Amino acid sequence: MNRQDLTLLTDLYELTMMQGYYAKGQNEKVIFDVFFRQNPSNNGYSVCAGLDQVIDYIKNLNFTYEDVDYLRGLGIFNEDFLHYLSGFHFSGDIYAIPEGTVIFPKEPILKVIAPIMEAQLVETAILNIINHQSLIATKTSRVVFAANGDGIMEFGLRRAQGPDAGLYGARAAMIGGCVGTSNVLAGKLFDVPVMGTHAHSWIMSFPDEYTAFKNYADMYPDNCTLLVDTYDTLKSGVPNAIRVFQEFKEAGKPFKKYGIRLDSGDLAYLSKEARKMLDEAGFADASICASNDLDEYLLHDLKMQGAAIDSWGVGTNLITSKDCPSFGGVYKLAAIQSEEDGAFEPKIKISENTEKITNPGNKTIYRIYDKTTGKVKADLICFVGETFNTDEDMLLFDPIETWKKTKLSGGSYIMREILVPVFKNGACIYKSPSVMEIAEYCRNEKKTLWDETKRLFYPHQVYVDLSPKLYEVKKSLLDQMSMTD
Amino acid sequence: MNRQDLTLLTDLYELTMMQGYYAKGQNEKVIFDVFFRQNPSNNGYSVCAGLDQVIDYIKNLNFTYEDVDYLRGLGIFNEDFLHYLSGFHFSGDIYAIPEGTVIFPKEPILKVIAPIMEAQLVETAILNIINHQSLIATKTSRVVFAANGDGIMEFGLRRAQGPDAGLYGARAAMIGGCVGTSNVLAGKLFDVPVMGTHAHSWIMSFPDEYTAFKNYADMYPDNCTLLVDTYDTLKSGVPNAIRVFQEFKEAGKPFKKYGIRLDSGDLAYLSKEARKMLDEAGFADASICASNDLDEYLLHDLKMQGAAIDSWGVGTNLITSKDCPSFGGVYKLAAIQSEEDGAFEPKIKISENTEKITNPGNKTIYRIYDKTTGKVKADLICFVGETFNTDEDMLLFDPIETWKKTKLSGGSYIMREILVPVFKNGACIYKSPSVMEIAEYCRNEKKTLWDETKRLFYPHQVYVDLSPKLYEVKKSLLDQMSMTD
Numbered sequence: 026m027n028r029q030d031l032t033l034l035t036d037l038y039e040l041t042m043m044q045g046y047y048a049k050g051q052n053e054k055v056i057f058d059v060f061f062r063q064n065p066s067n068n069g070y071s072v073c074a075g076l077d078q079v080i081d082y083i084k085n086l087n088f089t090y091e092d093v094d095y096l097r098g099l100g101i102f103n104e105d106f107l108h109y110l111s112g113f114h115f116s117g118d119i120y121a122i123p124e125g126t127v128i129f130p131k132e133p134i135l136k137v138i139a140p141i142m143e144a145q146l147v148e149t150a151i152l153n154i155i156n157h158q159s160l161i162a163t164k165t166s167r168v169v170f171a172a173n174g175d176g177i178m179e180f181g182l183r184r185a186q187g188p189d190a191g192l193y194g195a196r197a198a199m200i201g202g203c204v205g206t207s208n209v210l211a212g213k214l215f216d217v218p219v220m221g222t223h224a225h226s227w228i229m230s231f232p233d234e235y236t237a238f239k240n241y242a243d244m245y246p247d248n249c250t251l252l253v254d255t256y257d258t259l260k261s262g263v264p265n266a267i268r269v270f271q272e273f274k275e276a277g278k279p280f281k282k283y284g285i286r287l288d289s290g291d292l293a294y295l296s297k298e299a300r301k302m303l304d305e306a307g308f309a310d311a312s313i314c315a316s317n318d319l320d321e322y323l324l325h326d327l328k329m330q331g332a333a334i335d336s337w338g339v340g341t342n343l344i345t346s347k348d349c350p351s352f353g354g355v356y357k358l359a360a361i362q363s364e365e366d367g368a369f370e371p372k373i374k375i376s377e378n379t380e381k382i383t384n385p386g387n388k389t390i391y392r393i394y395d396k397t398t399g400k401v402k403a404d405l406i407c408f409v410g411e412t413f414n415t416d417e418d419m420l421l422f423d424p425i426e427t428w429k430k431t432k433l434s435g436g437s438y439i440m441r442e443i444l445v446p447v448f449k450n451g452a453c454i455y456k457s458p459s460v461m462e463i464a465e466y467c468r469n470e471k472k473t474l475w476d477e478t479k480r481l482f483y484p485h486q487v488y489v490d491l492s493p494k495l496y497e498v499k500k501s502l503l504d505q506m507s508m509t510d
Numbered sequence: 511m512n513r514q515d516l517t518l519l520t521d522l523y524e525l526t527m528m529q530g531y532y533a534k535g536q537n538e539k540v541i542f543d544v545f546f547r548q549n550p551s552n553n554g555y556s557v558c559a560g561l562d563q564v565i566d567y568i569k570n571l572n573f574t575y576e577d578v579d580y581l582r583g584l585g586i587f588n589e590d591f592l593h594y595l596s597g598f599h600f601s602g603d604i605y606a607i608p609e610g611t612v613i614f615p616k617e618p619i620l621k622v623i624a625p626i627m628e629a630q631l632v633e634t635a636i637l638n639i640i641n642h643q644s645l646i647a648t649k650t651s652r653v654v655f656a657a658n659g660d661g662i663m664e665f666g667l668r669r670a671q672g673p674d675a676g677l678y679g680a681r682a683a684m685i686g687g688c689v690g691t692s693n694v695l696a697g698k699l700f701d702v703p704v705m706g707t708h709a710h711s712w713i714m715s716f717p718d719e720y721t722a723f724k725n726y727a728d729m730y731p732d733n734c735t736l737l738v739d740t741y742d743t744l745k746s747g748v749p750n751a752i753r754v755f756q757e758f759k760e761a762g763k764p765f766k767k768y769g770i771r772l773d774s775g776d777l778a779y780l781s782k783e784a785r786k787m788l789d790e791a792g793f794a795d796a797s798i799c800a801s802n803d804l805d806e807y808l809l810h811d812l813k814m815q816g817a818a819i820d821s822w823g824v825g826t827n828l829i830t831s832k833d834c835p836s837f838g839g840v841y842k843l844a845a846i847q848s849e850e851d852g853a854f855e856p857k858i859k860i861s862e863n864t865e866k867i868t869n870p871g872n873k874t875i876y877r878i879y880d881k882t883t884g885k886v887k888a889d890l891i892c893f894v895g896e897t898f899n900t901d902e903d904m905l906l907f908d909p910i911e912t913w914k915k916t917k918l919s920g921g922s923y924i925m926r927e928i929l930v931p932v933f934k935n936g937a938c939i940y941k942s943p944s945v946m947e948i949a950e951y952c953r954n955e956k957k958t959l960w961d962e963t964k965r966l967f968y969p970h971q972v973y974v975d976l977s978p979k980l981y982e983v984k985k986s987l988l989d990q991m992s993m994t995d
Contacts, residue, residue, distance in 0.1 A: 033695040034673055036665070038706035040694065045712065045729045055715070095698040101730070141715060148709075152668035153676055160671070180521070183637035184836045186645070188519055189674035191638055209525065210518040213580040221523035224633075226843040227530065229857055230540070230626060244530045245586070256860065256991075289861065341836045350835035351669045351826045358711040372714055375741065376774065506741075 032086050033095070035149040040096070043142045044106045052140040054117075054362040056369060056387050057148065058133035059155060062380060065163050065349040066321075069484025070127045070474060072166050072467055073134050074197045075158030076447065077124065077457040082150050083115050084453060115143050119448040120389070124457070125162075125200050125467030126443060127474060129489045132390050132404055134159075134354070136444060141361075148356045157190065158197040160352035161344065164321075165201025166471065168339055170479055171321040173328060176204035176336045178220050180316060181344025194344045200463050207338075215460040222248070222286060228255040235265045242269050242280070249283040250314055253299070258290055263299045267306045274307075284312030286338075292317065293330040300333035312336055320347065321481055357383045373502040379425060385502055386495065391440040393419075393433065394473065401473050402438060403431070407492030415440055424491045424499075431488070517571050518580070520634040525581070528627045529591045537625040539602075539847040541854060541872050542633065543618035544640060547865060550648050550834040554969025555612045555959060557651050557952060558619050559682045560643030561932070562609065562942040567635050569938060571600050600628050604933040607875070609942070610647075610685050610952030611928060612959060614974045617875050617889055619644075619839070621929060626846075633841045642675065643682040645837035646829065650686025651956065653824055655964055656806035658813060661689040661821045663705050665801060666829025679829045685948050692823075700945040707733070707771060713740040720750045727754050727765070734768040735799055738784070743775055748784045752791045759792075769797030771823075777802065778817040785818035797821055805832065806966055842868045858987040864910055870987055871980065876925040878904075878918065879958065886958050887923060888916070892977030900925055909976045909984075916973070 046052055064071050088096075088110045096102050096110070117139020128134050135155060137144045169177050179198040185191035195211035205218035212219035223241055231237035234256055242249045251269065253262025266285050273280065285303070287295050292315045303311045315327075316338035324337060341347060360369035371385030387409045393402045403421055405413075413419065416435045423429040447455040458466065477485035491499065531537060549556050573581075573595045581587050581595070602624020613619050620640060622629045654662050664683040670676035680696035690703035697704035708726055716722035719741055727734045736754070738747025751770050758765065770788070772780050777800045788796045800812075801823035809822060826832060845854035856870030872894045878887045888906050890898075898904065901920045908914040932940040943951065962970035976984065 031673055031695070033698055034667070034676065035694055036667060036692040036706050037694050037697070037704045038692065038708050041706060041730065042708050042712050045708070045725060046715070048729055049725060051715070055711075057711070092698070096694075099697075099704065101732070145709075145711065149668050150673070153670055153673060156669055157672040157675070182519070182521060183634050183841075184641055184838070185638055186671040186830070186835070187642040187674035187678050188516055188635070188638060189672035190642070191519065193672050207521040207523065209520055209522050209581075210516070212522070212584075213518055213577070219522045219584065221521050221526060223523050223527050223530070224630075225859060226540075226542070226630065227527050229843050229859065230531070230536070230846065240530060240534060244533055245526065247586070289866075341838075345671070345830075345835040347835055350671070350830040350832055353669070353826075356668075358714050361715065374710060374714065378774075381774075 030085065030089070031082050031150055032088055033092055034153070035146060039145050039148055041101065042145050044102055046142050046145070047106045047109055052142050053364060054138060055141045055144050055358060056360040057137045057144050057356050058359045058383070058388070059135040059151060059354055059356050060131055060133050061352060061354045062130050063353060064130060065160055065346060065352055066167060067483070068163055068167055069478035069480065069486060070129060071159055071352070072162035072201055072470075073122050073126055073128045073155070073159050074124045074162040074200045075154040075193070076121050076135075078154045078158070078193065079121070079135070079151055080447065080453055080455065080457065082154065083119065083147065083448060086113065086115050086147070088113055114451060115139065115147065115448070116451040117143055117448065118446065118450065120444045121447050122390070122443050123445060123466070125463040125470060127401075127470045128159075129404055129487050131384070131489050132406055133359075133388055133444065136388070138387070152354050152356055154193075156352040156354045158193055158200075159354070160346050160350070161194045161197035162201040162467070163352070164343055164346040164349075165198045165203055167321040167481060168319075168324060168343055169202035171324040171328070171481060172337055175334070177202065178336065178338045179203045179206040179208070179343060180221075180338040181340040182208045184341040185344045191344065196460055198343060199460050200467055202464065202468065217460050222250040223252055225252065225255045228252065234261055235268060238265050238269045239272070242273060246273070246278060247281040249280045250286050250312070251284075252288060253285045254287055254289045258287065258295050259298055259302070263302050267302065267308065270308050270311065271306065282312070284314060286314040286316065287334075288316050292334065293327050293332040296333040297331065314338060316340065318342065325481060359383065359388065360386050371498055371502060373499065373506070375503065375506050382503070384491065384495065385499055388495065389442055389444045392443050394439045394441070396437050396439050399473060400475055401487055402433065403488035403490055404443075405440070405490050405492060407495055411492055411494060413440060421488060421490045423488070424496060515570065515574070516567050516635055517573055518577055519638070520631060524630050524633055526586065527630050529587055531627050531630070532591050532594055537627050538849065539623060540626045540629050540843060541845040542622045542629050542841050543844045543868070543873070544620040544636060544839055544841050545616055545618050546837060546839045547615050548838060549615060550645055550831060550837055551652060552968070553648055553652055554963035554965065554971060555614060556644055556837070557647035557686055557955075558607050558611055558613045558640070558644050559609045559647040559685045560639040560678070561606050561620075563639045563643070563678065564604075564606070564620070564636055565932065565938055565940065565942065567639065568600050568604065568632065568933060571598065571632070573598055599936060600624065600632065600933070601936040602628055602933065603931065603935065605874070605929045606932045607928050608930060608951070610948040610955060612886075612955045613644075614889055614972050616869070616974050617891055618844075618869075618873055618929065621873070623872070637839050637841055639678075641837040641839040643678055643685075644839065645831050645835070646679045646682035647686035647952070648837070649828055649831040649834075650683045650688055652806040652966060653809060653828055654687035656809040656813070656966060657822055660819070662687065663821065663823045664688045664691040664693070664828060665706075665823040666825040667693045669826040670829045676829065681945055683828060684945050685952055687949065687953065702945050707735040708737055710737065710740045713737065719746055720753060723750050723754045724757070727758060731758070731763060732766040734765045735771050735797070736769075737773060738770045739772055739774045743772065743780050744783055744787070748787050752787065752793065755793050755796065756791065767797070769799060771799040771801065772819075773801050777819065778812050778815040781818040782816065799823060801825065803827065810966060844868065844873065845871050856983055856987060858984065858991070860988065860991050867988070869976065869980065870984055873980065874927055874929045877928050879924045879926070881922050881924050884958060885960055886972055887918065888973035888975055889928075890925070890975050890977060892980055896977055896979060898925060906973060906975045908973070909981060
């Protein structure tokens with residue numbers, strides 16, 4: 026099976042609804058928004074990722090003969106509809122926020138404008154891809170923030186939720202700020218640095234630890250990182266590592282990069298002791314790398330306690346986003362094209378929970394920056410086509426607690442539209458940057474956030490406001506709803 | 511890219527270690543065990559799954575020209591080794607516990623016997639696959655247990671950690687006891703039932719809820735489940751559903767299966783009210799299905815409160831195993847074949863944490879059942895080749911708290927070896943059952959557990975003991991270790 030053959034990666038109800046629309050001859054253009062309601066792990070922002078895989082998915086949408094045959098066998102689809110499916114391709118438009126951009130709850134991060142049958146089909150896979158990669162990119166950003174400049178390596182493949190979770194999780198981790206991954210397939214497919222040394226089994230396959238170290242050092246003088254905790258870190262591992270480092274030094278064979286890796290025990294204590302031993306032996310430039318069930322919380326604490334660690338391998342907790350393993354992206358109908366005048370009629374989904382009420386209409390987002398600092402002041406969701414004059418004052422107000430207002434003085438702020446066109450009439454018009462380019466862009470994106478927003482605990486939330494016009498339309502739709510109630 | 515082309519889905523260090531072994535001409539046979547230390551979600555058992563994908567992976571191991579070229583470009587592998595890789599195939603043996611079997615911590619659930627270079631390479635992918643699918647099969651078992659006979663549908667694709675997590679997660683969910691999945695691709699690939707009806711967008715795309723329901727009922731009289739919470743469940747959704755049910759009844763067009771689905775609000779209250787309304791209207795046989803952030807804990811509570819729900823759609827929390835999103839399977843060296851006599855020399859990995867000390871040697875597992883009840887008494891880990899006479903008494907003792915002893919009277923128990931051969935000299939000699947056959951087997955497996963072990967909270971843990979011979983070898987290896995310390 027081809028990796029891109031994900032056409033049937035959809036919920037059955039997308040297909041039953043499609044057949045329903047087909048039967049009624051109902052295929053007007055609609056707009057669906059992808060948005061999320063809360064940042065994962067109570068973060069102050071999220072990082073969007075996955076667009077390149079969404080593009081692949083959309084480009085390769087195509088029901089094979091086998092697919093159609095399988096659907097026929099379910100006994101719920103009629104031949105007319107199956108015939109339609111066999112000629113299916115995506116003919117709509119997609120707008121999205123580029124990968125690596127910092128994003129906030131409630132704003133549309135991807136928008137599909139397409140005949141309802143097409144727009145419905147693609148819901149599940151788009152959410153699957155965007156939810157997964159945005160989750161891991163966001164989690165990684167937290168871990169990278171906690172490391173405060175130290176390098177984070179992604180080591181989670183063996184605990185990822187299946188091969189794709191390892192592969193695309195590594196991709197998202199690179200976007201979120203990792204310096205490398207242990208995942209060789211990710212290295213090959215996404216052209217990102219791969220990293221790693223040896224496991225306990227290497228040590229155990231030699232008669233003793235010293236011989237295992239020496240053999241490794243012989244093989245890999247460019248990057249000789251020795252795992253020191255197989256038997257006893259401070260009594261055996263570190264002394265044996267120092268012995269090997271000394272022998273190579275004396276033999277006039279210096280390493281390009283070298284050091285030790287700790288993978289168990291108390292990393293704060295062991296790293297400080299190991300640092301002393303290495304320094305006293307004249308190996309102050311040997312690095313200390315640590316792994317073992319790390320996450321941003323432990324890393325933060327270890328750094329507070331002065332752990333002498335300069336590089337970190339993070340596995341399970343990053344690749345599964347353990348404390349929050351799902352990103353709650355949803356896909357909601359925002360507008361239906363009117364048969365009469367072709368205009369998009371805004372649609373709203375109400376809910377007893379105010380937070381769950383959707384924003385109607387064909388929308389875009391402007392990010393508002395402070396002109397002096399370059400930091401994000403707020404995001405403004407508005408209708409496509411609304412114009413703003415940054416020379417004039419702007420009054421921002423909270424769409425729920427509308428008495429909360431902020432005035433931006435004309436000339437003090439800059440606006441940038443962050444939703445960009447990706448597909449136009451079914452054709453892809455967007456070229457994805459490389460993963461390393463996205464990672465660089467993401468690093469710069471995070472510089473536009475205040476430190477208060479990047480904090481791990483109780484961060485300041487960035488304002489996402491509605492334009493007065495959008496707010497009025499939403500309000501009047503809500504009023505209509507409650508009148509008919 | 512081919513879905514099976516996972517040869518590079520490995521950690522870089524597996525390849526750097528392989529090159530190290532290659533350079534030293536060191537390729538003796540070794541034994542690696544896959545085992546886990548704790549049941550996920552504090553469950554009383556786990557369900558193993560993923561073996562069929564492991565078989566596919568092993569069968570398709572093969573470094574393509576492109577793979578070798580990529581590795582060459584990393585600048586750390588020499589031509590001799592790359593040449594070796596280009597001819598690589600797996601030549602070893604694999605033993606495993608069949609999918610769907612209930613398993614317990616510390617026992618080898620899969621065993622690789624192969625030249626060390628081969629055994630090392632396959633570590634990462636084997637763990638990735640087994641960890642993921644066993645996790646979801648186990649989580650599903652908990653949810654199914656909480657549902658106490660009601661059907662559980664797997665609805666999580668959009669929140670799964672990437673396409674594979676959705677696909678193989680659905681497979682594992684079927685093994686764990688779901689009655690169906692919304693995932694169409696899983697339905698096609700694994701021949702499992704697919705399920706689903708319509709979304710809020712279906713309702714919103716019609717002028718009103720009644721028209722949307724009526725159209726759906728026209729299309730799908732065989733299974734007409736109407737989503738009633740788009741506007742107001744009790745004031746609008748349920749009355750409109752009843753109106754449609756009535757019209758079809760009066761028109762003499764009864765449904766094969768019909769009912770309503772609740773997807774928000776308080777499911778206990780709403781289901782009881784909806785049940786009353788349906789019953790009073792003469793639709794006592796209409797089913798009520800519920801979804802919305804369900805897991806085994808909420809399901810358990812809703813049932814305690816008498817929720818009138820007979821079928822449940824479970825998404826995010828099942829497909830990500832939200833409260834415990836990783837299964838801690840590890841891959842540890844257990845023995846190395848001696849060059850002298852070809853015997854396997856047991857190896858042990860010590861740790862300051864007693865729980866983390868491995869079990870040495872070439873082992874197998876016998877499951878011990880009570881002859882009368884058919885329930886599991888304990889699992890016994892022993893060396894391959896040890897024999898036991900079930901007519902004789904057996905003394906079981908806890909391998910850590912050795913004073914804890916249980917005597918089984920001769921004739922009162924049955925033993926079954928649960929590790930079975932899967933690969934022999936690189937050839938697969940095992941035929942995987944179909945997913946539905948595995949699911950059926952798993953249902954029967956759970957019948958061998960006491961209710962006390964299946965409980966959601968603080969379940970009774972099943973004993974996993976060592977044979978006296980294995981215990982003695984382990985003890986003497988530990989004694990040797992501490993002497994050289």
